[in-house]
Amino acid sequence: MRKKHNIDEILETGQELLRTQGYNNTGVEEVLKACGIPKGSFYNFFKNKEDFSIQSLDWYGETQYQHVQQILDNNELSPMERLKDFYNSNAKANIEENCANGCLIGNLSLEMGGINDNIAAAADRNMKRILSLISACIREGQKRGEIRDDYPAEDLANYLHNSFYGTLMRTKASKDFSLFELFQRATFDFIKAK
Amino acid sequence: MRKKHNIDEILETGQELLRTQGYNNTGVEEVLKACGIPKGSFYNFFKNKEDFSIQSLDWYGETQYQHVQQILDNNELSPMERLKDFYNSNAKANIEENCANGCLIGNLSLEMGGINDNIAAAADRNMKRILSLISACIREGQKRGEIRDDYPAEDLANYLHNSFYGTLMRTKASKDFSLFELFQRATFDFIKAK
Numbered sequence: 001m002r003k004k005h006n007i008d009e010i011l012e013t014g015q016e017l018l019r020t021q022g023y024n025n026t027g028v029e030e031v032l033k034a035c036g037i038p039k040g041s042f043y044n045f046f047k048n049k050e051d052f053s054i055q056s057l058d059w060y061g062e063t064q065y066q067h068v069q070q071i072l073d074n075n076e077l078s079p080m081e082r083l084k085d086f087y088n089s090n091a092k093a094n095i096e097e098n099c100a101n102g103c104l105i106g107n108l109s110l111e112m113g114g115i116n117d118n119i120a121a122a123a124d125r126n127m128k129r130i131l132s133l134i135s136a137c138i139r140e141g142q143k144r145g146e147i148r149d150d151y152p153a154e155d156l157a158n159y160l161h162n163s164f165y166g167t168l169m170r171t172k173a174s175k176d177f178s179l180f181e182l183f184q185r186a187t188f189d190f191i192k193a194k
Numbered sequence: 195m196r197k198k199h200n201i202d203e204i205l206e207t208g209q210e211l212l213r214t215q216g217y218n219n220t221g222v223e224e225v226l227k228a229c230g231i232p233k234g235s236f237y238n239f240f241k242n243k244e245d246f247s248i249q250s251l252d253w254y255g256e257t258q259y260q261h262v263q264q265i266l267d268n269n270e271l272s273p274m275e276r277l278k279d280f281y282n283s284n285a286k287a288n289i290e291e292n293c294a295n296g297c298l299i300g301n302l303s304l305e306m307g308g309i310n311d312n313i314a315a316a317a318d319r320n321m322k323r324i325l326s327l328i329s330a331c332i333r334e335g336q337k338r339g340e341i342r343d344d345y346p347a348e349d350l351a352n353y354l355h356n357s358f359y360g361t362l363m364r365t366k367a368s369k370d371f372s373l374f375e376l377f378q379r380a381t382f383d384f385i386k387a388k
Contacts, residue, residue, distance in 0.1 A: 022305055024218035100308030106363055110304045111216055113366030114294030123367040151380065158364070158373060159357070159380045166360030169300055170352070172307030173317040179352060186345065186353045190384045 007045045008059075010035045015056035019104040023053055023112050023119070053108065054122040060104040061126030068130050072137045079141030083134070084188060087164055091180035099171040105130075106165050131157050138191070148193050156191050163187050201239045202253070204229045209250035213298040216305050217247055217313070247302065248316040254298045255320025262324050266331045273335030277328070278382060281358055285374035293365040299324075300359050325351050332385070342387050350385050357381050 014031045028049050032042055046052040071086045094102065101107075105123050112119040135157040141147035147156065167183040170176070208225045222243050226236055240246040265280045288296065295301075299317050306313040329351040335341035341350070361377040364370070 021309065022216075022218060024216060025309070102304065102308070107304060109367035110296065110301060110363045113363075114296070115215065115219070120367040120369075127364070127367070155376050155380070158376055162360030162364055162373065162377065163353070163357045164360065165363050166356030166358065169304045169307075169359050169363065170321070170356055173303035173314040173321070175314075179356065182349050182352055183356065186349070186384065190380065 005037050005041055011056055011059040015060045015104055018053060018056050020101045023108060050118060053119055057122040057126050065129050068133050072133050078146055079137045080146045082137055087184060095177050099175060102168050102172055106168060131161055134161060145193055147191050160187050199231050199235055205250055205253040209254045209298055212247060212250050214295045217302060244312060247313055251316040251320050259323050262327050266327050272340055273331045274340045277331055281378060289371050293369060296362050296366055300362060325355055339387055341385050354381050
């Protein structure tokens with residue numbers, strides 16, 4: 001009997017192809033083959049490759065959101081320690097992949113942000129959901145006097161996260177993993193209360 | 195009479211296609227058409243698309259190197275002011291393009307860094323040449339007591355530049371150009387001598 005596929009299985013396999021290979025380097029045929037589904041099933045779930053990519057971004061974004069939430073909700077650590085824990089675990093996961101893949105949201109932002117407004121909007125929406133968790137943790141750290149409060153929490157969240165993404169971009173080409181330590185040292189040096 | 199093409203003209207046109215569209219979204223046929231050259235001429239200059247991309251990175255990298263050098267050699271400004279001037283002009287150039295394109299070195303680092311070692315090495319080599327100029331300017335600022343010296347100049351250069359690239363990535367999807375101001379404010383707040 002033919003196995004029935006659901007959209008979650010297809011997105012789980014498909015978003016990983018997009019993350020590791022990029023949008024323009026991943027054909028629909030390849031997705032069909034990797035998922036073991038006929039063309040008809042794909043177009044039953046997705047209008048086109050753009051729609052598949054947007055749903056992949058939302059699938060990946062939700063997975064990441066839950067992962068970040070779990071780390072930043074850990075009340076056994078202080079807000080600053082939780083943030084360090086989050087970026088450490090993120091750096092570690094990337095180093096384990098030899099920094100070959102990175103983050104689907106960041107990758108599609110840079111590859112497609114200038115040429116496809118719908119994909120750009122999906123990347124931005126998912127990035128902002130995650131940033132809202134980071135802002136909330138920073139705000140808690142500011143209230144406790146652990147994090148500087150002369151910048152709004154949202155600004156510090158953007159600043160931290162952008163620095164991390166620049167580091168991800170650089171390590172993808174250079175494989176110089178010490179850049180993660182520099183990121184960690186310098187940004188946390190910057191955000192800590194003086 | 196048929197116009198003779200030189201490699202510089204092809205690289206000038208070709209690297210712009212790569213920068214605005216990406217590697218996998220730019221076919222050799224499209225480059226031939228944009229440059230108005232026959233296939234034979236292309237393969238006379240380049241072994242293949244990879245080689246064309248590497249030579250494009252070197253062409254773009256050299257142009258950028260000279261541009262950065264010109265700004266950072268301006269002795270009428272202090273090292274800190276020169277650095278601000280550089281990142282300001284870089285942000286301005288990106289905003290003028292609605293942040294749709296960005297930097298060829300950064301774009302290919304993220305699109306190809308995980309799947310093509312030769313392109314990754316070319317991106318990294320060109321990035322490091324530019325970083326050497328930024329480090330030298332920071333070192334001068336440290337000697338003059340204008341820039342903090344508890345971090346090596348190379349670390350501050352990497353940190354500044356990575357933060358800027360993360361900002362470029364974010365603005366490409368979000369079109370939130372205020373992120374450049376945040377970059378400028380926070381990183382220069384961080385590197386200034388206390």
